[in-house]
Amino acid sequence: MEYTVRVHTTIDDVDERWDDLMTVAQAPVFYRRPFLRAFEKHPLHPVLRTAYLVVEDASGRAHAALPAYLQRDVDPMRVLADHHPHAVGRTVLLSHAWHCYDTVLPVRPGPDSGSAALHAVTALRDLASQWDARLCGVVNADADGPLDPLLTDAGFSGVDIDVGWGMTLDHFEGFEDYLANGLKRKSRYNLTHDLRLADEAGVSVHRTDAENADLDGFVELARATAAKFDNSDYYQRGLFQDFVLALGDCVQVAEYYVGDRMIASALTLTDDTRLHYWAVGYAQEDTPGYSPFYVAFAQVMREAWASGLDWVELGRRNPTFKRRYGLQPRSLRAYFADVVPELE
Structure with a gap:
């Protein structure tokens, strides 16, 4: 041709x-x-x-x-x-x-x-x-x-x-099946322990589109999280918010609150076959006994199975956690x- x-x-x-x-x-x-x-x-x-x-x-x-x-x-x-x-x-x-x-x-x-x-x-x-x-x-x-x-x-x-890390979603019937049969005992305990303590602390989740999200709050949390990798400017103030707003319907935001304080915020992107856990920022103190990162991860995984898509993508970095929770690596x-x- x-x-x-x-x-x-x-x-x-x-x-x-x-x-x-x-x-x-x-x-x-x-x-x-x-x-x-x-x-x-x-x-x-x-x-x-x-x-x-x-x-x-x-x-x-x-x-x-x-x-x-x-x-x-x-x-x-x-x-x-x-x-x-x-x-x-x-x-x-x-x-x-x-x-x-x-x-x-x-x-x-x-x-x-x-x-x-x-x-x-x-x-x-x-x-x-x-x-x-x-x-x-x-x-x-x-x-x-x-x-x-x-x-x-x-x-x-x-x-x-x-x-890069991800998971084929048809390996399990849903999040509860993954929790019960896809994780080793210690990993399952750690995740359920944090979810229980977060629930006792009154953590609530607010799902919204970009236009109604607190993107300024997301960027501040994400910059603080990325600082662990000396990469805060991956989320440039102002520019990143404008970019996310321009994505329109393909981005969704899940915000996690204790009272009126946002302790985590996660951005997901979707296409025809995949849910992408694209970015997350979370508070690294004043959340006694549980990690907002674990809470956000669990919620995104629930959403992945509920979406009916084939694959959940979790990007790069944090290999120890991702291996522990059954995600599949690719070079x-x-x-x-x-x-x-x-x-x-």
Whole structure:
């Protein structure tokens, strides 16, 4: 099949063919129009230029697509500094944004899907050259996914950078079944103990949309929580609230209160198959005997089974807790290719 690659600079320049492709490819929420539009309007990290690469057939039907971001001095996980120091301080073209922990290459299923995917990867490298990037690549991709052989064969070198965690929801009938049969005795005791003490303390949960949530309160809790990882600016004041508001219906907020004091707040995102436990902030003192983090985790897991979706995604970090509570790890890999700009 003959393909043409078109490069768009805003998501609203791409019509409903983008949405159709993301649906048939079962792409994560990070590839859906609300997330991409929100990131354009309120980029959570600096972006010099944005591109949406769309691989089309002769009829204009989209068969593969990638968002890509030209950036400089954006390296929140020290991937460039540790593995490609020659690119530090230079422009790089990457897919996806660093706040996406589930990078894929959305491809229309079919016998020619491999060719469409290769066209997208080749176009990414060509665009990096046109934009004088020193490096191009894909970050936070599943090391065991279909991108690994595709990118390796295309000359991209891969390196493991983090671990993502999630759970197939059909392993258990619901939260109570998971609690009774999916956890070891000590883990089950710790979780039920905290839930009981939280209930005795009068913890209540308020579920709402972003517009009616206390997003300022969320950001302050999240920044304090992220400080443990020296990463508070992952949640930039003002910018992060604006971004979440721009997500619209694909984000939900669960706020946890004792009286009128918010002790935790959790953001979840949804797509066609997954519930994403995307972000959480919680008080780390003045909650005697129980952890608001445990309480929020339990509530999100209840919501995951109630949603009827196939998978709950819990992102990166905190491996000890996630392993203890039966979540399944996957290695996240970054793939890079050097680009020699025409000016060099």
